[in-house]
Amino acid sequence: DTAVSQTPKYLVTQMGNDKSIKCEQNLGHDTMYWYKQDSKKFLKIMFSYNNKELIINETVPNRFSPKSPDKAHLNLHINSLELGDSAVYFCASSRSGGRAQETQYFGPGTRLLVL
Amino acid sequence: KQEVTQIPAALSVPEGENLVLNCSFTDSAIYNLQWFRQDPGKGLTSLLLIQSSQREQTSGRLNASLDKSSGRSTLYIAASQPGDSATYLCAVYGSSNTGKLIFGQGTTLQVKP
Numbered sequence: 001d002t003a004v005s006q007t008p009k010y011l012v013t014q015m016g017n018d019k020s021i022k023c024e025q026n027l028g029h030d031t032m033y034w035y036k037q038d039s040k041k042f043l044k045i046m047f048s049y050n051n052k053e054l055i056i057n058e059t060v061p062n063r064f065s066p067k068s069p070d071k072a073h074l075n076l077h078i079n080s081l082e083l084g085d086s087a088v089y090f091c092a093s094s095r096s097g098g099r100a101q102e103t104q105y106f107g108p109g110t111r112l113l114v115l
Numbered sequence: 116k117q118e119v120t121q122i123p124a125a126l127s128v129p130e131g132e133n134l135v136l137n138c139s140f141t142d143s144a145i146y147n148l149q150w151f152r153q154d155p156g157k158g159l160t161s162l163l164l165i166q167s168s169q170r171e172q173t174s175g176r177l178n179a180s181l182d183k184s185s186g187r188s189t190l191y192i193a194a195s196q197p198g199d200s201a202t203y204l205c206a207v208y209g210s211s212n213t214g215k216l217i218f219g220q221g222t223t224l225q226v227k228p
Contacts, residue, residue: 103149103164104214
């Protein structure tokens, strides 16, 4: 049973395209996150949602738009893809209010390559 | 601004050795610290979470310590095995009580049989 799943696992696309990455968790958690891991393996938080409400919104281009249809899903839509968007995108979840006491559980990642 | 640094960036040891991975952070006003493991092409697996009021946590052959005042944490791996080969990431929760994790760049460990 996969706790946090992401689709697709790999995504290769052309500059200027619009693409979406989906994330689902079956842990019953209330908070979900998106992280970006760049080519230097540096992981940085992008967004987090608690019960469909945005609670963390780091400084990312507005071409990135998260959407949470329900608390078990957090999707990431990227408009007008650029070469610099190539990275591994990780989804994560935690049990309740996104507080610092909680362990975060990560998905397997989506490897995005923009050509 | 909180920054997390991990030293060394890479480490290669023979099987059976005990080893220590280091993590330092610039702002001692952290809530908690978490150690993760990342296998190539895979996601992150949480190993240990140390509350800010704790000094260490243990899980099997792993022991993590936290010294907030000096801005340091160490991950001790006893009797290393080839299956321990992975990248180990340290992350701190910032001073605001949110789930915002700030990561170091990791230490890539290779344990040779």
